[in-house]
Amino acid sequence: GNSVTQMEGPVTLSEEAFLTINCTYTATGYPSLFWYVQYPGEGLQLLLKATKADDKGSNKGFEATYRKETTSFHLEKGSVQVSDSAVYFCALRSGGGADGLTFGKGTHLIIQP
Amino acid sequence: DTGVSQNPRHKITKRGQNVTFRCDPISEHNRLYWYRQTLGQGPEFLTYFQNEAQLEKSRLLSDRFSAERPKGSFSTLEIQRTEQGDSAMYLCASRGGPNTGELFFGEGSRLTVL
Numbered sequence: 001g002n003s004v005t006q007m008e009g010p011v012t013l014s015e016e017a018f019l020t021i022n023c024t025y026t027a028t029g030y031p032s033l034f035w036y037v038q039y040p041g042e043g044l045q046l047l048l049k050a051t052k053a054d055d056k057g058s059n060k061g062f063e064a065t066y067r068k069e070t071t072s073f074h075l076e077k078g079s080v081q082v083s084d085s086a087v088y089f090c091a092l093r094s095g096g097g098a099d100g101l102t103f104g105k106g107t108h109l110i111i112q113p
Numbered sequence: 114d115t116g117v118s119q120n121p122r123h124k125i126t127k128r129g130q131n132v133t134f135r136c137d138p139i140s141e142h143n144r145l146y147w148y149r150q151t152l153g154q155g156p157e158f159l160t161y162f163q164n165e166a167q168l169e170k171s172r173l174l175s176d177r178f179s180a181e182r183p184k185g186s187f188s189t190l191e192i193q194r195t196e197q198g199d200s201a202m203y204l205c206a207s208r209g210g211p212n213t214g215e216l217f218f219g220e221g222s223r224l225t226v227l
Contacts, residue, residue, distance in 0.1 A: 004155070036218075042220065043117070043218040043219055043220040043221065044156070044204070044206075044216075044218040045218070046215045046216065049215070089155050089156070091155070099144070099146075099161055099168070099169055100146065100158030100161060100169060100171065101146075101148075101156075101158060101216065102158070103155030103156045103157070104155050105153065105154050105155050106153075106154070106155050
């Protein structure tokens with residue numbers, strides 16, 4: 001079956017630090033990959049996505065590259081801000097007609113000023 | 114467009130009672146999804162609709178759970194004979210179709226079963 005594994009949190013960084021949140025997956029077919037973010041008190045929002053191998057998704061200074069050879073989709077940002085504090089979820093949608101997203105457990109990111 | 118709306122936002126009930134949650138998707142979206150999220154976990158897929166047709170159901174959706182979308186607009190998720198293990202956040206999401214990948218999520222309905 002499909003599964004997503006992401007690094008456990010909380011991850012605590014200082015402002016302007018470099019961020020990496022690891023995500024690896026197991027899936028049938030050729031999945032699309034997503035990062036969602038949940039800010040305190042808000043619903044999940046799509047942060048970025050990639051639909052095929054070697055695609056890079058980017059948004060708000062965040063990036064992630066779809067690596068089929070390592071089945072990974074690590075999230076990176078060069079310089080984090082306090083406003084990036086949130087819970088980040090890696091997710092996939094596999095091909096073959098299945099439409100539901102499979103999520104990882106989430107990584108709580110805390111950025112200190 | 115006000116986004117995906119869910120209500121009630123919070124529900125506290127006693128074990129054995131029935132509860133119903135409502136989701137109003139973004140108006141032009143024909144696909145509607147239900148997920149469940151427990152503390153410290155990611156959302157788990159429950160079921161989805163394309164218009165009024167329920168096309169996929171997770172094994173997580175026991176016989177006590179039923180979802181409907183009678184006119185292809187809003188949807189309801191009913192849990193009968195609630196158990197403490199049903200305590201969770203129930204999330205609804207919608208999107209426009211198979212080639213529009215982004216899911217838009219509501220803020221969720223939190224259920225506490227005492």
